[in-house]
Amino acid sequence: MSENKTPRRDFIKLATMTLGGVGAASLAIPFITSMNPGKDTLALASTEIDLSPLKEGQSLTVIWRGKPVFIKHRTQKEITEAKNTDLNDLIDIEDDADRVQNDKWLVVLGVCTHLGCVPLGQKTSDIKGEYGGWFCPCHGSHYDTSGRIRKGPAPKNLPVPPYVFLNESRIKIG
């Protein structure tokens, strides 16, 4: 009997500590979850945009989740350039067809994939970089007309946010 005593006590101790640990972890869940975006923040996570005022060659910057989204009504020249790029010249290989739903409209997140600055190129007067897309003034990254990284320290293409065309001239981001 006395030989059994120690393992029995060990078992009770271990079981108690396990239960306490599970309890503490369960208690931690609501506290940690509370730091995630609230329901009101999530409610702002989708944005609808009317594209009809945008003429060919013009760009629009909209805010989605507090970040700028570049919407570009591409010209035929820009589309051709983006389509005809040799994929082997790219740093982050991605075909233009995989980055657009409609050739005329390019929608990308306007945040440089290097360190998070907003690249220039939205205004007609802006420097657009060597590839006619965008140029990040912080550390000199050049993006092409498909928003792909071509030159400079940024490692990735400008990401494409999730969006859908609600009709011909209206999209919903997020």
Added chain:
Amino acid sequence: MSSNDPQGYKKTLNSPYTGFKGWIDSRLPLVRMMEAEYLKFPVPKSLNYFWSFGGIAMFCLIGLILTGIFLGFHYKPSADEAFDSVERIMRDVNFGWLIRYLHANLVSFFFIATFIHIFRALYFGSYKAPRELVYLFGLTMFVLMMGTAFLGYTLPWGQMSYWGATVITNLFSAIPFVGDAILKLLLGDFNVGDSTINRFYVLHWLLAFAIVGLVVFHVITLHMTGSNNPTGSEPQSWDETVSFHPYVTIKDLNATIFFFIILAFVLFYYPNILGHSDNYIRANPMVTPAHIVPEWYFLPFYAILRAIPDKLGGVLAMFGSIAALGLLPWLDTSKVRSCLFRPVWRICVLLFAINFLVLMYMGGKPAEGIYVLISRIGTAYWFLFIFVLAPLVGFLETPRQPLSITNYLQSKKA
């Protein structure tokens, strides 16, 4: 260590432990201190569950600080945004309702535990020598607690927040000559306003952590003298003590769990029962609610305030009622600590506790007719108890011979 060994004093830094534990302990003696003060620390073996309420109060404090930190992530201390940010916490922040209700109800339970803890100190004579400082640190914490609770209550910026803050800060205008200047300094405005809520938020945090600091002093002083116990007799040998761990840790944990089950019941079924519905109306400086009531834990003191028909007198009586309690260790002339052996004082202490509850009830009633009369009698008894009964009963009463811890436990068994 001999006196001709100049390095001898350093030997006290050598840790009894080895390995990593020893490495830390010889540089930071926390391991040793924790072992001496929380594992092996001897405690009288006759403690009853009244002695668990200090630990319970500590758990409440930890819970308040934890929930407070997470509320602070979302709360905005400004007159324009405060009310909306609290509503956002309740509706939009994940589990915000749980964290806020926990914070609000934990305060009430913190006060319940503290009231019982203070009653324990009075009934079993824990305030008497050599534990005067333990008691005084405790009372200071109680005052800070009330301050922190008041400041916290203004933060949701509802009608009760606003008018509670207005009424309480106006207490300072009772101070002769400089009252109005102090009030303006306190509010940072001519009225309770944007700058007031901003500084109240900062002070709410500051006082909360001041309480944590005082807990340390409360515990250090307690561990110098050791715990009192129901007999009021000091342990005469190791046989009359048990080690803090596991005996007290497990017992206090047990009590805490039961206490928190009651909290959980209130939290999940009646989360607003201890609050006032008017505080869900946004603060309006133009309209005072018909019936201003402080939070329940302030009611006894509110009753004392209103019992005195003079502005300054009422304020002095209210603050004086707590300050006077601090004199008890020196006003109580009896050599015997515990009420178990003091037949007359026992009745006085029990009456004091009942009187406290009566005053609490009166504080929640309108200040008119019979309520004022009873409040006055209650206030009179409060001060009579401290300034007259404590010294007098000590002289006149014939206490019984206090039992030793061993004899007390035997007599309980029989």
